[in-house]
Amino acid sequence: MEVLGAEESGDKVYPLRKAESTTGHLDDLLKEKLEKAFHKQTSKVRLHDITKIASEHSPIDLAHAASHLPPNVRPILYENLPNREAKIKFVINTDGNTRLAIFRHLNDLELKKLFEKMPIDDAAWVTEDMPERRFRRLMEQIDSKKALRITELKLHHRNSAGRLMTSEFFAFTMEMTIGEAAAYIRDNPRIEFTRGVFILNRAGELQGAVPARNLMINPPNTPLRRVMKSILHKVTVDSTREEVIDLVERYKIVSLPVVNIDNHLIGVIAHADVIEAMEDLADETIAHMAGTREKFTTYDSVLKRFLTRAPWLCVTLFAGLINVGVMSSFQKYEGGLLTFVLFFVPLITGMSGNIGLQCSTILIRGMALGTISSHTKKDTILKELTSGLFTGAIFGVGCGFIVYFLEMLGGGAFSSPSPAIIGSIIGFGLLGSCFVGTLLGIFSPLFFSKIGIDPAVSAGPIVTAFNDFLSMTIYFLIAWGISALFL
Numbered sequence: 451m452e453v454l455g456a457e458e459s460g461d462k463v464y465p466l467r468k469a470e471s472t473t474g475h476l477d478d479l480l481k482e483k484l485e486k487a488f489h490k491q492t493s494k495v496r497l498h499d500i501t502k503i504a505s506e507h508s509p510i511d512l513a514h515a516a517s518h519l520p521p522n523v524r525p526i527l528y529e530n531l532p533n534r535e536a537k538i539k540f541v542i543n544t545d546g547n548t549r550l551a552i553f554r555h556l557n558d559l560e561l562k563k564l565f566e567k568m569p570i571d572d573a574a575w576v577t578e579d580m581p582e583r584r585f586r587r588l589m590e591q592i593d594s595k596k597a598l599r600i601t602e603l604k605l606h607h608r609n610s611a612g613r614l615m616t617s618e619f620f621a622f623t624m625e626m627t628i629g630e631a632a633a634y635i636r637d638n639p640r641i642e643f644t645r646g647v648f649i650l651n652r653a654g655e656l657q658g659a660v661p662a663r664n665l666m667i668n669p670p671n672t673p674l675r676r677v678m679k680s681i682l683h684k685v686t687v688d689s690t691r692e693e694v695i696d697l698v699e700r701y702k703i704v705s706l707p708v709v710n711i712d713n714h715l716i717g718v719i720a721h722a723d724v725i726e727a728m729e730d731l732a733d734e735t736i737a738h739m740a741g742t743r744e745k746f747t748t749y750d751s752v753l754k755r756f757l758t759r760a761p762w763l764c765v766t767l768f769a770g771l772i773n774v775g776v777m778s779s780f781q782k783y784e785g786g787l788l789t790f791v792l793f794f795v796p797l798i799t800g801m802s803g804n805i806g807l808q809c810s811t812i813l814i815r816g817m818a819l820g821t822i823s824s825h826t827k828k829d830t831i832l833k834e835l836t837s838g839l840f841t842g843a844i845f846g847v848g849c850g851f852i853v854y855f856l857e858m859l860g861g862g863a864f865s866s867p868s869p870a871i872i873g874s875i876i877g878f879g880l881l882g883s884c885f886v887g888t889l890l891g892i893f894s895p896l897f898f899s900k901i902g903i904d905p906a907v908s909a910g911p912i913v914t915a916f917n918d919f920l921s922m923t924i925y926f927l928i929a930w931g932i933s934a935l936f937l
Contacts, residue, residue, distance in 0.1 A: 480515035509536040513544035525555035549579040562591045571616035574603035612687030615708045615717030621648045629670030646705035649678045656715045698724045769915030802887030802921035809891030838888025842881040850877025883921035
């Protein structure tokens with residue numbers, strides 16, 4: 451009998467995502483309990499309360515609540531967890547700042563005991579929050595085979611299939627029977643059966659997979675080759691996180707095998723790992739669209755928050771200074787053109803900015819879901835341009851007539867000889883600025899994607915800032931041109 455690629459591992463538990471009202475209420479309750487426990491005056495009573503809280507609640511829930519505590523007391527909560535299994539779940543599910551505080555608190559022996567029972571793929575991910583010197587010292591102390599696998603996983607890019615996969619799975623040769631495979635699975639209960647059962651040939655090449663149902667309904671003496679099914683989808687260690695998510699989403703894959711160039715099975719990506727990757731990707735996209743990459747807690751300093759936001763806000767600052775330069779260049783028209791044109795700048799920039807953000811959001815969503823390909827890109831761009839031009843025309847004409855009638859009813863509030871000229875300037879200016887906003891919203895995500903940068907960054911301050919500059923410039927030029935003809 452030959453068994454390949456199997457090793458005992460600790461249980462890996464993922465938090466269940468419940469309704470926001472349930473988890474939110476639980477988080478608030480735990481935060482209140484922990485804050486009261488850590489603020490008691492008598493340390494004996496405080497430790498008793500913390501021990502009671504740690505025994506009554508799931509370590510996963512405590513891991514989320516710990517991020518709201520001051521960093522210096524988080525290790526105390528960790529130390530009062532009931533057993534090592536709970537501590538492992540706590541460390542895996544908490545945030546990076548809490549892990550860093552715990553690692554600083556633990557000595558080398560305690561850290562060694564913690565990682566000896568931790569699953570290899572989780573250990574590789576958790577050690578990202580550990581100083582390099584401490585990591586090397588830890589790898590020298592734990593089992594050499596496990597240390598080698600953890601080190602190999604860390605060599606892969608953080609957002610690659612190599613980092614999402616686990617090297618602990620069930621893999622058997624084609625000649626083995628269902629009974630032999632079942633006996634091995636029973637002898638290794640700590641390896642997750644949900645990752646699948648894969649079949650290899652004698653050279654270690656991936657041949658197929660056996661569904662769990664086939665192991666149950668067939669006689670024990672049936673060879674695995676007769677009940678296995680071919681594998682249609684697999685990835686390499688260098689495949690991107692987005693490629694993995696796309697495959698799993700499209701084909702509803704429970705376990706995605708990872709192979710090398712020789713088709714040797716070297717890892718498996720479980721569905722739960724893909725869900726976590728999707729959540730991370732969504733968090734990063736939202737942060738990029740907001741113009742920040744920050745991950746902070748309530749106890750992080752104001753300076754840290756400022757430094758994470760400032761680079762993106764600088765883009766807005768410089769674009770604003772350019773806008774001031776554009777407006778100042780029209781000062782010579784003060785008393786005529788500039789008198790009424792400036793009143794409508796917020797309208798122009800607001801409308802064009804929203805249209806640009808709508809276009810960029812639609813494109814980014816399509817690119818993320820894979821609905822925009824090289825064949826459909828031109829058609830998508832043409833439709834968005836047409837939509838932007840049509841939207842600008844409708845709102846431009848409508849706004850022009852509204853301004854015209856308001857000027858007529860107001861008896862000529864602006865210093866212009868004709869309400870029609872004012873309506874024309876506003877209408878054509880809105881049309882031009884909306885079209886410019888559409889162009890920026892379409893081509894900025896495509897440009898960033900072309901140069902290898904996440905296109906989500908263009909949906910935040912970049913589109914907003916440069917849209918204000920371009921739309922206002924177009925608006926002033928249109929206003930100047932119409933005024934030069936009729937005034």
